[in-house]
Amino acid sequence: MRDAQPRTVYLKDYRVPDYLVDSTRLHFELQPKATLVKSQLQVRRNPEAGEGLPPLQLDGVELELLSVSIDGELVPASRYRELPEGLSIPVDKAEFTLEIHNRINPEENTSLEGLYLSNGMYCTQCEAEGFRKITYYPDRPDVMSKFTTTIVAPRQYPVLLSNGNEIERATTEDGRQVVTWEDPFAKPAYLFALVAGDLQHVEDRFTTASGREVKLQLFTEAKNIGKCEHAMRSLKKAMRWDEEVYGREYDLDIFMVVAVDHFNMGAMENKGLNIFNSACVLASPDTATDASFQRIEAIVAHEYFHNWSGNRVTCRDWFQLSLKEGFTVFRDAEFSADMNSRAVKRIEDVAMLRTAQFAEDAGPMAHPVRPDSYMEISNFYTLTIYEKGEEVVRMIHTLLGAAGFRKGSDLYFERHDGQAVTCEDFVKAMEDANGVDLGQFRRWYSQAGTPVLNVSDDFDAASGTYTLTVKQSCPATPGQEEKLPFHIPFALGLLDSDGNDLPLDAEGNTHKVLQVTEAEQQFRFAGLQEKPLPSLLRGFSAPVRVCYEYSLEQLQFLMRCDSDEFNRWDASQRLAFAALEKLQADFRNGDTLQLPAAVIESYRSVLQNRELDPALVAEMLALPSAQTLAEQAQTIDAEAIVAARDFARRELALALKDDLHACYLRLCNEREYSPSAADIAERSLKNTCLAYLAVTQAADAVALAEAQFAAAANMTDSAAALAALLNHAADDVAQAALQTFYDRWQGDTQVVELWFGLQSSSASWGTLGNVRALMQHPAFEMKNPNKVRAVIGGFANRNFTRFHDTDGSGFQFLAEQVIALDKLNPQIAARLVTPITRWKKYIPEMGEKMRAALQSVMDSGNLSRDLYEVVSKSLV
C-alpha cells in the first residue's frame, strides 16, 4: 500500500537508463505459495548515460529476496540496500553478470499483476510495471533484453509456455517437467510472459507472404476447446491484412494465444505468447453475442498488430503509451472496417468516444494523449490514450492520404525496428517520408481537452459565394488553462436543394478537407447558384465538437440525403439530442412533455428505408444513450435525462408500433448463425425493433419477446429477448426467464457473466437490492474482474437510472465496493470509481451526494497508489 504521498513521475525527468541488460535468463520453480525465481542478467554500463559507475537500481515489489551475486560472488546483504520498491546495488565494473534469487507467492496475488494463479493455471501480466512483482529488474521499456526462460513444474501442469521458441524439454528425477524457451528478439520486461497449466489447444498454420510457415496455437481449459474457432479465423485474417495493408509479416515460427478467466483488461500482446481475457477470445454462436464476435475479432487483431506497433518498435517510457496504443487501435479499427461495415464501425467508435472519452477530457483526470506526469501508470490506460490517440493517428492518415501514411509507417518501422521510441519519432517519420510540416499538429499530443468548433455561414447571392466561418476553442483542463489553436482536418461537403453533393473546387471534387489552424478562419466557395447545406466533419474527421445551428428540416434532409453515411447518423443524433433537450427542460419546468410529430416522422422514414444498411438503420433509430446525453449536458440532471429519454422512447414505440412489428417480422429468419456483417446488421435491426416494441409493454410485444427467448438459436437473439423481458415484462415473467437462462448456462463462465450484466444494467430489474443479491450469488467472485465489471460496473456504468437514484444510495454503494476492492485489486478499484469522480458536472444536490461518497473512499484510509491518484485528483 502507498506511502503518505505517492510520488509523481514527470516526463521532463526522463533520463536514459544507467545500465543495459544484454541478456536475461530466468528460471522458475513453480509452487502456488512459494515460487522460486532465479534470474541471471548480463549487465553493461550504458555508454550514453555519462561517466562513472553509479549504483545499479532495480525495481522490485512484494518480493522475498534470497540472494544477490555478481560474477558468481555472493554480495553480502550489508552491501546492497533494499528500497521500498526495489534494490540499490553498488557496482565497481562496467560489465558483469548479476544473479538474483527471490521468492514470490502467486496464490496470494489478487492484483493480477506479475505472476498469479487463475483457476489453477499460472499466468503473468507484466505491462506496465508488473515484472517487478516477479523479480528485481530495471523494469522500464527502454531496457530491452534477450530472454531465455526455464520453467520447472509438477506434472499437473503439462503445458509450460513462455516467449519465443521452445528449445529444450526434460524431466527431473522427482518427475517434474522442465521446459526452456528462448526469444530471439530483444524486448522490454513488460512483454515477458509465462503460462503453466492443464490446457488443451487448437492448432493451425499460416504461410507468410514470403513463404514462411508459422504455427498458430490457441490454448484454453478443456471445456472451452469448442470456442476457439472464431479467434483463430480472426487471427489469420489479421495476419494477412497486416501484410497487405502495412507490409508487415510475422517474425517467429510460432504464435500462441492463451485464454484466462482472471484478467484485468482485454488481452496482452506479450511477444509470441498473447494472453487473453477468456471473454475476449472464446466464442460460439450459442454462447456469444454478435458484439462479442466483433470484439474478439478486433482484439485478436489488435494484439497481433502490436507485434510491430509495440513490440518490434516499442515505447521509450510510459508517457509514450499512445505511440503503441493509439496507432494499434487505429490499425485494428481499419481492419474491422475492412472486414465489416465501415460506416457502422465508425459510428460505434465515435459514439463511444463522444460518450466516454469526451467525458474524460472534461473531467478531473483529463490528460493529453502524451501525459506530462502520473502517479500510477496503470491509471493512464485510458480512453484518451487509446481512442483519442487513435483519432490523432487517423488525422495524420487523413492529412497525408493512404499512400502518404503508408510511406510514413514504412519509414517509422524501418528507422526504429528494435528500438524504444517516442511519439515525436512517429510524427517525425510521417513528416520525413512526406516532406510535410506537422509542427502545429503536434499540439494534439500535448494539449488535453476536446476542442469546440463554432461554425456559422453566409451566402452572398449576388456573387454566388458561400462563406463558412470557423472559430475554434478548447476548454481549460487540469494544469492547462490556455490552449493554442489545433491543426484540425475538417472534412465537409455541400449539398444542393436536391441533396446532391456540389463540386467544391475546379476539379469537381465534392469532398474537401479544410485545414483549420487559426482561432478564427473563413473558407469561401464560389460559383454557387443557391445557398448550400453544409455536411460538416464528415466521417468525424477530428475529435472535436461541432456547433452549427441546423434547423429540424435541415437535419431531416441530411438524414435522408447525405452521401456520407456517418453524417446521416450524426444528423439523427443531433435531431434526437435537440428533441431530448427540449423534453428535459419541459420536465424540469413541470410542463407537459410532447414529442413533435415531425421527429416521429423522421424516425418512421428511417425505419421504412429499405435501401440503407439495416445496421445503419438500427444506429439511427437508437436514441442517444443517457450517458451520451449526460456528457453533452452543461449540468447533468439525471432525473430529467431519464424522464425525457423514457418518454421519447415510449412515444416512438407507440407511434411506430406497426412499422416496428413489420420490420421485426421481415427480419426473422431460420438461417444458420453467421457473424457476417450482413447477418449481424439484420439481427441488430430486428432486436432494436424488439426492444422498442417491448417498451410499449403491450401483451403482444411481451409475447414476442417471450417467443424469441424460447426459440432463439443464437446468443444474440436470446440475450436481446431476455433484456427486453427484464426491462418491460412483469416481474414473474422476467424471473422465470432469468432462471431458465441460468439453468441452461450455469456451466458457461462467459454466459454467466452476460447474465449478471443484463440484470445489473437493467433499469427495471437492476435495483440496488437486486444488485446486492447478485453479489451473494455463488457464481459471483470479487477477485474476478469480469464478474466485478458485470455486476458492479454494469450497475454504475450502464444502469444510469438506478445508479442515479436521487437518494444517492447508488453512489454510496459504489464507494463501499471500491474500498473493498482496493484491498484485492487496486487497478480495478481505481477504474471502477470513475462514475463518482465526475460530481462537479451534476446539479448541486446530486453532485454533493457523489462528492460525499468519493470523500468516504478517501477517508477509508490506506488507499493504493492507483486509487489514491484518482480520488485525490477528483476531490480538488
Ligand code: B3K
Ligand atoms: N497493452 C495491453 C494493456 C496493458 C494494460 C496494463 N494495465 C493491452 C493492449 O492494449 O493491447
Ligand code: ZN
Ligand atoms: Zn494495445
